[in-house]
Amino acid sequence: MNLLAFLGLGQMELILVSAMLLPMLLTLWALIDAIRSEFVKDINKLIWILVILCLPLAGGILYFLLARKQKVAA
Structure with a gap:
């Protein structure tokens, strides 16, 4: 049994849901990570x-690229 067909999701819907969730x-x-970090x-x-x-999207990317230098080393 195809789970996607059971849920009524086609290929395009799956792509759209992934594009929104990621x-x-x-x-x-x-x-x-920002809340937990020192x-x-x-x-x-x-x-x-x-x-x-x-x-939201750009801020998360910028955070992971630039914030490492500003964190306290564990």
């Missing part, structure tokens, strides 16, 4: 959270 998951992952300056955490929330 950016939301990236944003959620970045937000959780930063050199406390204000950096607030700034990154605001960037992630105001620019």
Whole structure:
């Protein structure tokens, strides 16, 4: 039994759902990581959270590319 046919999802619907879910998951992952992480300056955490929330997809990508340098080494 084909699960996608059972759910009434075709190939195009699956692509659209994936295109919507992946950016939301990236944003959620970045937000959780920013909240849990320790930063050199406390204000950096607030700034990154605001960037992630105001620019959902771009903010998450920027966070993972640039915030590493600002975190406290574990």
